[in-house]
Amino acid sequence: MTDVTALPAEALPDLWEHISGARWFAGKGRGGRVAAALLFGAVDPGAAHPVHHGLAQVRHDDGGGDTYQLLLSRRRGTDGPPAICPAPGGGRLCDAAEDSPALAAWARALLGQGEETAAGPGEGWRIERFRRAPSPVRAAHRLSAEQSNTTVVAECDGEDAVMIKLFRRLEPGENLDITTCAELNRAGVAAIPTLYAAVHADITVSWSTLGPTDLVMATGRFPDASDGWRLVRSRAAEGRDVSSEMAELGRALAVVHAAMADRFGTSILDGDQVAARMTGELDDAVAAAPALATHREALAAVFDRLRGRSLVAHRVHGDFHLGQTLSTPAGWRIIDFEGEPLRSAAERRSPDSPWRDVAGMTRSLSYAASDAPGPADAGRREWLERARAAFLAGYGHRDDAVLRAYEANKAVYETVYETLNRPGWVGIPLGAITAMCSGAAALLPDTAERKDR
Template identity: 35%
Template sequence: MIDELLAAWIGRQRWFGGKGRPIDDLSIDADVELTPGLRHLIVAIWQEGSRDRYQILMGERHELPDRLTHALIGTVGDTYLYDAVHDADRMSWLLEGMAGDETRSGLRMRHAPGVTIDTSQRSLVLGAEQSNTSLVYGDSYICKLFRRLIPGVNPELEIISALAARRAPHIAQPYGWIEADVDGTDTTLAFMQEYLSNANDGWDLALASVRDLYASLPGVTAAEAGGDFAAESVRLGIATARVHHELAESFPTELVEIHEVKRMAEGFRRRLGRAVAEVPELRRHVPALENAYHQVELLTREVPVQRVHGDYHLGQVMRTPTDWVVLDFEGEPGQPLAERRALSSPLRDVAGMLRSFDYAARHLLADHSQAAELEPRAEAWADRNRTAFLDGYREGGGVITVGDAALLRAFELSKAVYEVVYEARNRPSWVSIPLAAFRPRPT
């Protein structure tokens, strides 16, 4: 009975990764009572011959208050079953368990070295996430529950813990985590960090700057507009370089030999071939893309690689009153854990942020009646902030040589190819944003 209720409910959840495909089977792999009225479930979902696991915190009440009706899973007899992450009365267990380093039926709750967790804080669910669920506890903590479970230590826990041990700046301090064995592998279920209650999202700040430029009088340049973002882009570049330095000091680094660099270019081409088959509009840009990838093949030196962020953009950084903080070191969503933990060129992160500046500049033009007239301003804003970010990256110690420029451009174009496919599938009216990446750039 509970299996059927969960199967009907889980397919409607924002964080469920199998939407649009029928659920062939659901089984409960683990069922642990954490406290009276609260159970921790690990469920296996079978779809088209493949299995994914998800974790659910399931509450049980004989009366369900109005504030929890939206979280209802179903009823069994006179018991209401519901998604307990929305129940602050039940979610105190999470703080208490981590504060006490408790182990309950295979669930291991741990706190970071040297920290004290205030267990009096009450939780509130953030509503913006697609693949996880985050709980904010007062103004102190934010705890991310990884809904889809991938066996292994999550890269975010691994990286933040290592950087915190070095007292690295530009990160939110870790407070605790929850882990369990899945398929015999130590697997991260949740991770709690410092909540930056007085910080602003980088994407929101950039969009505010773009709006100010669009609203300014004709002839006003991006440098003259009231909300010029370039100084912040420089600071963000410095912070990015410092994070890359700390990652290189905390984890192994390698040099990729020339023949492996050529394989990298082949990977760019494979992605392009698949993208052109799906979005024929890309075909006219193939010669320029092929030329950019060929420049990578002409490189004659080894390429340094290290641990990187892996999914770097303006939505992954926060501006505190003192500096920029980098969040979400999970890597690119949907990729295998081994790939997200693999060493890569730090230029991959740099390219991701450059693409984000282009998106911020053109995001507001997607359905704008004056898009054609505002396009030159969008391009000027993007170019100004891209240049400022690169200047800051170099100032912070980041290395971009003349040879690196070819690899950076290839990373950026490959990212834009991915974005074209994503927008064609999900937001066709936005395809023009990544397509603008294929115009010639000033040198």
């Protein structure tokens, strides 16, 4: 690549402090350092506060490592956000996600009208524009509800806006969110975002084996949308029935699944292999979250019910929960098709049973009920059972043994995630696992230590 600057060794500890403290950092609890970092040329060199994409090579204490993408604005003087580290050639590098004027200029450059494909800030970069985006961009800000990536809201004239997602932990190959949205747009599925643009690059630096990878995607914003998690959690707190909404969401997921099967094709999973994989994941999870150890045999028995079965598989969402949904006047909308952030790229790209997504939502409803500060536990269980039944009815026929295995697998994943990221929430998946292993119908713990989101 051309127009690339290696950041000096004295800047790397400051970059590690910035990366390791970010919500999108996937290596929490592993320790580590930034071993190397690169800064690419500015996306719009003529901007008052130029924005640079960067790469950081993170090495963990356990021997593993990842490559993270940075978005850095170059500032001179004392105005703007605080410095992360000095900038090569003078000034300071700041977190561009906290630098609204710089973000707006960056968004304008990415969404520029005209050619379908434009050059990026270095050799091997490509900005692919699928359709004309709203314009002009008048302001931009980071979306506060971020998790494994960073989303920038680019406000355009009128009520239009574009959501620009910056992928943080980079992986080789096509990004599932981009390819899925592009294909389902072509199929005319209304429940998913409109894809405007994507940024691709061939990462060929000496310490990275990424090769071609995706860096950014830009999609439309749904007007008058309400975050699915906040909406359903608030109704759980009030004890308000959500059966009609959950039935509608189940139908929306069924439409998306049907289109995925049609556009990407189907295959068959061997139930013995799925059970073995889930049991292997359980054993890995016990090492990361020892509280699972007492449930190991009972959970393995739940997975063993898949043996001897053949499961239809196709591309799925892979990380489906209320936080990946939006309620709009036109119906439910489904976003973020990258899959579970702790799974490898190969796992997330592989076909899976659609019951993984169904189980993701039933587990999310359990979270909404558990976290609701209003009704007593008995009321929460009743609310959850109604919501869960309505969602499953909307989705269509179910196989309880397969669904329960995927619910258990998801709860194991959640236990590891909460142990590493939100220890105060770990009682929610552990309580559900206790219920599953005891044969109880409810998937809600009797008691759980809960903290505000």
